[in-house]
Amino acid sequence: MGGRAWVESEIGKGSKFYFSVPAGVPKGAERVRWQEGEVSPLAGIRVWIVDDNDTNRRILRRRAESWAWWCAIRPPLRSAWWAIIGDACDLAILDFDMPGWTARSCRRTAPVAR
DSSP states (O other), X not given: OOOEEEEEEETTTEEEEEEEOOOOOXXXXXXXXXXXXXXXXXXXXXXXXXXXXXXXXXXXXXXXXXXXXXXEEEOHXXXXXXXXXXOOOXXXXXOSEETTEEHHHHHHHOOOOO
16 A cells, blocks of 8 residues: 554653655545644545554544544454445454454455545
């Protein structure tokens, strides 16, 4: 998929996690201007948050809900079943490597969103 992920860490101060994702702009797309306090232009998108760590799921859910996203939060094994039965999403945030299940296996079985 391209992109990059990295961490900057300082003893006694903590860590910062970064990622980049290359994304193209669809033909005919218009620039959306959004200000804090307005309804997000991405409000209502369906997002899966799949992680084996409950704390990570809660943090991601709070952020996503602050943007008015519809969140589906599940531990990894239930999420695999979800993908198989056909519950599509617009965005999936996946822990890449979880015990007994990987993000790659979800990618192979997940339905295409709308």
